[in-house]
Each structure stands twice: as C-alpha cells, then as structure tokens.
Amino acid sequence: MKKEKNFFGGQLRKIMFEKHITQKELADKMGIVQQMVSFWVTGRNVPTLASLKKLSSFFDVPVNYFMEENYSKNSSDKKNEKYLSENILLKEKVKRLETEISLLKKEMELMKLKKNIASALDKNH
Numbered sequence: 001m002k003k004e005k006n007f008f009g010g011q012l013r014k015i016m017f018e019k020h021i022t023q024k025e026l027a028d029k030m031g032i033v034q035q036m037v038s039f040w041v042t043g044r045n046v047p048t049l050a051s052l053k054k055l056s057s058f059f060d061v062p063v064n065y066f067m068e069e070n071y072s073k074n075s076s077d078k079k080n081e082k083y084l085s086e087n088i089l090l091k092e093k094v095k096r097l098e099t100e101i102s103l104l105k106k107e108m109e110l111m112k113l114k115k116n117i118a119s120a121l122d123k124n125h
Contacts, residue, residue: 006043011066013041015059030054049088 016026023041027034030051039045047055056063 008046008066009041009043012037012055015061015065016041019059026058029058046088046091048092052088 015021016023023037024034027037030037032051036045040047052063052066056065059065
C-alpha cells in the first residue's frame with residue numbers, strides 16, 4: 001500500500017467528511033481562520049500541539065488518530081502517542097527558532113545600516 005504524503009491532512013479530511021463538518025465550521029469552533037484548516041488539510045502546515053489536542057477533543061478521537069497510519073479505535077499505544085506529541089513540540093520549537101533567527105538577521109541588518117548612516121554623517125561634518 002502506498003504511504004500518503006500528508007497523512008494528517010487525509011485523516012482530518014476524512015473525519016470532517018464523516019462528521020459533515022466544513023473547513024469554515026471547524027475553523028469557527030477552534031477560533032482560527034479557515035485558511036489554517038485548509039493549510040492542514042493540504043499539508044502546507046501542521047497544527048500546533050494545542051490545536052492537535054483541540055481537534056482530537058472536538059472529534060472525540062485520540063491524538064494518534066491523526067498521526068498513526070495503523071490506528072485502530074482500540075489502540076492504546078501511549079508510547080507512540082508520546083513520541084508523536086514530542087515530535088510536534090520539536091517542530092514548533094524549530095519554527096520559533098527559525099523566526100527568532102530571521103528577526104536577529106533583520107536586527108543585524110538594521111544595526112549595519114545605522115552604522116553606515118552614522119559614518120556617512122561623520123564624513124559630512
């Protein structure tokens with residue numbers, strides 16, 4: 001069987017279809033914009049751990065329903081669920097660090113610009 005590239009999005013799409021929930025309705029229930037739900041379904045983005053927990057609560061399924069290919073409703077693999085939660089937390093941390101790095105780069109550019117302006121002003125006086 002071919003592994004789906006965006007397993008999470010497929011599971012979300014499937015349960016939304018089964019429960020007759022639109023992206024707009026889900027977004028409203030979760031307090032997010034519809035575009036975010038669309039990004040999850042298409043694989044352009046993944047939910048935060050907090051959002052994943054909200055989804056699992058809203059649809060009354062364990063978190064690993066969205067993550068585990070061989071999920072069955074009788075599955076109680078806590079070790080796997082813990083691993084998946086940690087993986088999502090790490091992805092969130094990487095995103096935050098990437099944002100921080102980007103901001104630091106911009107700050108460095110601004111400092112260089114200020115230095116160049118100060119140097120140019122000194123030359124004019």
